[in-house]
Amino acid sequence: MRILDNTVEWLEDRTGAPSAIQHFLNEEIPASAGWHQVFGSIAIFLFMNQAFTGIMLALNYAATPGEAYNSLRYIMSELTGGALIRGLHHWGASMMVIVAVLHMVQVFLWGAYKKPREATWMVGVVLLLLTLAYALTGYLLPWDNRAYWGTVVTTQIAASAPGAGPYVLRLMGAENGVGVVTFARFYAVHVLVLPPLSMLLIFLHVYLVRRHGVAPAPGDELKPKQKFHPRQVAKDTMAIFAAFAILFSLAVIARAPLGRLADPTDLSYIPRPEWYFLFLFQLLKYFEGPLEILASVVLPTIGIGLLFALPFLDRAPVVRVSKRTMAFVTVVLAGVFWGGLTLAAMRSTPPEASAADNAGPSEWRELSPEELAGVGYFQAEKCGSCHAIGLADEGKPGPNLGAGGAERDAAWMIAHFKQPSNMVPGSQMPAISLSDSQLNALAAFLLKLTPQSAMKLQDVPGFALQGAMIYQKNRCSMCHAVNGVGQKTGPPLNGLGHRRKTEWVMQHFLDPQKLSAGSMMPPYKFSARENEAITSYLMALP
């Protein structure tokens, strides 16, 4: 302890830091201060979270189109904790918008922007704009379809600005469409321009808060002041912890989206902006033709201008929060306006858009069990380390299997799998040691590959692959049909999930006659694991 005391003493003498911290913590705050004033601290915490996780991501991120996507996929699937870190960054961005808005609503309701705190409010509005700039530039960085097409829309809106449009577009490097220059600019703004700017403004914002003190409520002047530390610090910390707990759970439970690699030729993709911009997106629909500019540029500009000028528009003296009826009405109206538009936008979002968002996880349901088992063998044999199966991942040693459609038939493929160099002289591909029926499945899958389907098949859930491989191994298709493939001796298995319960199906495998008397189906002595995999697969069939 003596060493600690001496160190503190030395620091005090040489730098004055300990007393500066003491001074900061012992700030006097009004008697009424409490839980309603924790949002600013949460916002600062979220900023630090974004900076930290952002740096973590940057340590494994290639900041060029295409490569960006590959490196992010590597972060999320190859690195332990990578999906969590990306989740914290992705969901942290959304939370930042929510908390910043809550902070502003609190300040607005309590009238804390009034004289002498006008400048604090205005700096706060700029910080909100910076937050949105982070969101807008960060949106492009995963370089998937969502990122690409979302940014195409953003740049097009910017281009419609009267007069300045072409210049803004050039500034964004998007004159000839969203491309490498756009990407470089968005990335540079996101990681080089915005961080120092926002740090400076956060510092200024906090400085102004300290300069004028935390806004008191009417009547506070009669009561004794309290200190920032330790009571309010503890409240702030508890609130920050609650926010962190929510964020962490979100990052664990909800995987941050990473769709297919950006494809400028994919005209079927329907772009949707991030949820907090949906209201603007919806607003655009109500203004057509020459009026469109009203919704895309004029109204947002007026909105920001009003927000910025608020302290000068409302010069009435501070009253109790419970008496600010007009303020409450304003917040409710703004909330209804935003919520209504957002809801309308969500209602109009076609389900395809959300499916495409998740790399088309429904796509595998359309394959026959044999083809799906082929996907399983493709992964089990690690074919993907030498062969690309889509338009992405150029530069692998083996030929791209999905780019040109099927050029070979199944017989050729199976002969090639067994002894590659027989079919392709000089081939360095190792022979695949699988049974004939397994090779059949693999060939069936490869025959299905097209540039369109290839990427979608990379995210097939594990239980479906396992289930399909068990299905194929046990020759279930000798009696049953799935997606129209297979015999019709037994009942077709599509829609099984609607007809039977999971436990029933699992039991039925072990002893069919017990559950359906007279059934011709032989018993299958699956292990608990196998039974779970094949049952989950069958229950998931459309």
Add this chain to the structure above:
Amino acid sequence: MSSTEATNQSRRGFFVRITQALGALIAGGLGVPAIVYLLSPPKTRASGAWVDAADLTQLRLRAPEEVTFRRVRMDGWKIITEKSTAWVVKMNESEVVAYTPQCTHLGCAYHWEETKGQFLCPCHTSNFSLDGKVLNGPAPRALDRYQVKLQGTRIMIGPQQQPQKGA
């Protein structure tokens, strides 16, 4: 000390402790995943593929040959094909060794001195014998080796062996 002061003190202590505890939890919640993320290796490594590098019949007995071959490996998020070389020595008709081409001292490229019958590194004059042992010079250990197997007369080169301790 009056009793209200004592309650005040204990309340203060409670606030300080809760701040410290929750602060530590947050720091841990961010710090531990970050450390795991930075320090753990990628989940799938391209399993060291075997490359057909040379033919046994083309090698002279105990005469090292520099062989170049193409090897596929994972480089972060990229699968790259790169040119690699190995010094391949036919010890006898059934045993072949392949040395990695870098000196174990500081990674310079060494070569075979036909006249002396030694591997010589020009940087700091480390010498290695035909079986890779350090003869003299600053090299800390024998030459590193690739795994080697024979398929008929074809020499297959695999991933690098773990460096042997000692010379």
